[in-house]
Amino acid sequence: MRVHIDRDRCTGSGQCALLAPEVFDQGEDGLTVLLAQEPPEETYDDVVQASLTCPTQVITVTD
Numbered sequence: 001m002r003v004h005i006d007r008d009r010c011t012g013s014g015q016c017a018l019l020a021p022e023v024f025d026q027g028e029d030g031l032t033v034l035l036a037q038e039p040p041e042e043t044y045d046d047v048v049q050a051s052l053t054c055p056t057q058v059i060t061v062t063d
Contacts, residue, residue, distance in 0.1 A: 001044055003051075005034050006058040015053045020046035032058070 003023065012030035016023075023039045023046070024032055039047055051059035 001041075001047065002038055002062050003034060003036070003047060004060040004062075005032050006060075007031055009056050009058045011056050013055050015055070016050035016059060019050040019053060023047050024050060 005024075010031045012026060012032065014026055014030075014032075016032055017026050020039070020043055022043050023034070023036045025035055027033045036043075047059075048061060051057075051061050
């Protein structure tokens with residue numbers, strides 16, 4: 001799995017960081033910071049849930 005974030009469209013809601021803190025964080029500007037572009041397999045479900053929950057749909061998950 002690979003994860004990408006479009007930080008230009010991120011509004012900093014923080015849902016991703018709450019759902020998958022091993023993969024996402026929030027920077028000082030409040031926008032999402034990707035901690036793991038290729039997250040560990042045990043976080044896959046949380047990463048997918050974060051991408052579905054994102055209000056601006058800025059998280060892209062690919063195999």
